[in-house]
Amino acid sequence: MALQWLSLVGTIWLQSISSTNSNFPSYSSQLKLLFSLSQLQLNNLAFASDAGKLFGFVSGIAACHLPLWLVLIIGSALGFIGYGVQYLFLVKNKVSTLPYSIVFLLTILAGNSICWINTVSYMIVIQNFPSDRQLALGLSTSYQGLSAKLYSDVVGVIFKPSSSIQTARSYLLLNCILPLVVCLIVSPMIRDIKHTNIRRFSYGFLVIFAITVLTGTYAVITSLGSRKQLIPPRVILIGYVMRAAWMEEMEGWVLNEHGVKDEGVLNEHGVKDEGVFVSCDIEEMRVDVILTRLNFWLYYFVYMFGATIGMVYLNNLGQIVESRGSSETTSLVSLASSFGFFGRILTCLLDYNASRIKYRVSRPAIIALLMLPMTTSFFLLLNDSSLCLHISTAIIGLCTGAITSISVSTTIELFGTNNFGVNHNIVVTNIPIGSFLFGNMAALLYRQQAATNNGKCMGTKCYQTSFMIWGFLCFLGAFLAIVLHSRSKKTYV
Template sequence: MALQWLSLVGTIWLQSISATNTNFPAYSSQLKLLLSLSQLQLNNLAFASDAGKIFGFLSGLAAVYLPLWLVLLIGSTLGFIGYGVQYLFLVTNKVSSLPYTLVFLLTALAGNSICWINTVCYIIAIQNFQFDRQLAVGLSTSYQGLSAKIYSDVVDVFFESSSSIERARSYLLLNSTLPPVVCLITSPLIRVVTTPRSRSLSNGFIFIFSITIFTGTFAVITSLGLRKGLITPLVILCGLCVFLLILLVVPLMENLRERMENKCMIRNYGKKVCDVSSMVEENKGVVNEDGVKDEGEFMSNDDEEMGAKVMVKRLNFWLYFFVYMFGATVGMVYLNNLGQIVESRGSSKTSSLVSLASSFGFFGRIFPCLLDYHISRTKCKVSRPGLIALMMVPMTSAFFLLINDNNICLHISTATIGICTGAITSISVSTTAELFGTNNFGVNHNILVTNIPMGSFIFGNMAALLYRNQGLENENGKCMGIKCYETSFITWGCLCLLGTFLAIILHLRTK
């Protein structure tokens, strides 16, 4: 079982650096200046990163026929090419000669690379923890919320005094090199290891939960601008690295337990009972304190397994599709535009706000994971659409709060949108399985998330057109003030409110 935990730690490391598209707002304004882009073209680049998800099914097909370590390396190579070519043009000061179409395609290629890494992480978590698959998936994917903060902290440490152009280059450099390095480190750990279920799994998850909570708390505190005294960028980065490395305690302790267990069995000449630790339970489940078999699985609310053709004919699918589009996707559009939103308010704290959204997004993703852990032990039934509706209520309020030009309101709204977007994204994994079954989960969920590039294109371009119209009053075409995004905030808030009502309807249909 030590290899099981080692593989989970490997997926956590991968997820913590995989979401390279989330740091785009931190350097989008500089990229806009260097490439002489309009706001509409800049938003289309954000869309290009999401558009890579349309071809995410290719990674799923590759995982069927190729070793997982090879799938992992292919994904990291795609990101290396997508971001690396852009970086080379920036370094050689020939970025102005880079065609916009090529930049768009390179960004889409880099966005697709994320799907390959995520596919491997999903497969490892599901196969290696068959009785706790949702718990393992939720834990590993929650670390995606830390990606933007990790990249921002690395840039703050090594490029703190650099110009804005140099910082933009540094983000592209890290996006192209860090994922391949981590993929090479973790590729020997990424393997499918199926073993019988053991009671020691519960202890391992509790330990990882504790470290995860401490990591999230540390990330939030250090994202609030409290960097005086001992809290320097270097201390923050070292702290995050320590939290990621300390996860190795679980596989190390499990390895030690297995060795002691083997020695005990040898001393007892083959006796079946050893007092060192509890032995492995039967693969078909364990018995809880009440004498009831606990499979550790969250059973679907609908016994019918649906294929894609059947699913898209159901009203529940289209309700769910637009709930996600008006919730998590709108939140992602806001975060993609965060660089321009901060600039329009006359602030230069884009990096800290991106870090703040990333940290709260991490907590948002871990919340459903904690809920799944509780559900699997208590056998309680909780409606996922109902949880999504609860998450969308504060998110709606956050968009309307943005109409206030106070910087405190900007920070509160960004943190709220970050945590709610992360929570909805994480809940959606369980919701898809709950509504449409688990047999065709991979295909069904990929169909659902096509709303992300669609919403990114529609809502992002709407905001860009409104920004451009407001900027026409200025000679340089740059818009300054709350008016630049005021209409966009109201529109996004109304869409989120509509999504809340749709989620309530879906909850009533499925509870």
């Protein structure tokens, strides 16, 4: 069982460094100056990072035919090339010689690398923790929410950039190197563990959950505190070591025949002997089938009007903060990242409690509830106060993280596990499409407001209309989620 827990440690490490696109707002303003980009061109780069997901299904196909460790290395190599070439041009001060079209394509390549890493992480957890799938997925994917925070703190502590070009260089170098190094270290842990019995490991997850909450609490506190006191890489590393040590001990916890408390064995129907419900029959569907189902399209637009709009907001956070005359971009990105982490942890808590009752919680219903505070937050942003900006950013980060995390389990429960690698990558194609539509809409509205000020817009009017549109779409997404719940609630009883 030690290898099983070690695989979970590996996926946690991978998820912590996988979302390299989430730190884009931290250096987007600097990149705009260095490449002399318009607001529309900058938004298209944010879209390009998400556009890699349009080809995410390739990683799902590869995972079905190649060893997962090889899929992982391929993914990290794509990111190494995508970010590395951009970094080299910045180092040699030859930014002007790098065509925008090449930067765009390199950004797509880097964005696609994230799909490969995430696909491997999801599949390992699904295969190795069949009876605690949702809980394990929630715990591992929660660390995606800390990616932006982790990268921002490492840049601040190690690189300490003092100029625009140094900031951009630091992030591009870290995006290039860190995923490759971690993937090389973790690749031996990534393997499908063959099971003779399906067992539950509730006490082990409780300890991991407690450590995770402490890590997230520290992240939130330091996001609100002084930057000079931050040494998060060391603290997070200590957390990983503690988890690894605990997981290595978990092998003995399930050996009931040796006199140690057993966490319970599931029968062939996925039910504990005590009668506690933990899973149900799920219809397995191929991608050609799901595309013909109304539930798929409801789910697709729910995701687009919820988590994707949240991501578009976060991608534009650098420009939003700048338009309000503030210089708190990095702290707000860290704040959104930290609350996104807790949003993902929230879904873990729901899954943990749901596994102990006879009726599971409807995930579409949870998504609908999460999208209501998101709607309120977008309208709250119409107020120009710094407090409203911080509160709204925290709520949007939390809800976006929660929806993103719960979407993995939702995809499984709606369409099955056999073709998950391809199915979920088809679902997340809504992210680049939504990023392009909603991001460019915001850029065009920004440019319209900036027409009288040399292309630079200042004040709440810059994004006022965008916030209203995003808010109404988010409310529409909540309604669609309720419809999806009513159509699929039989899955949860």
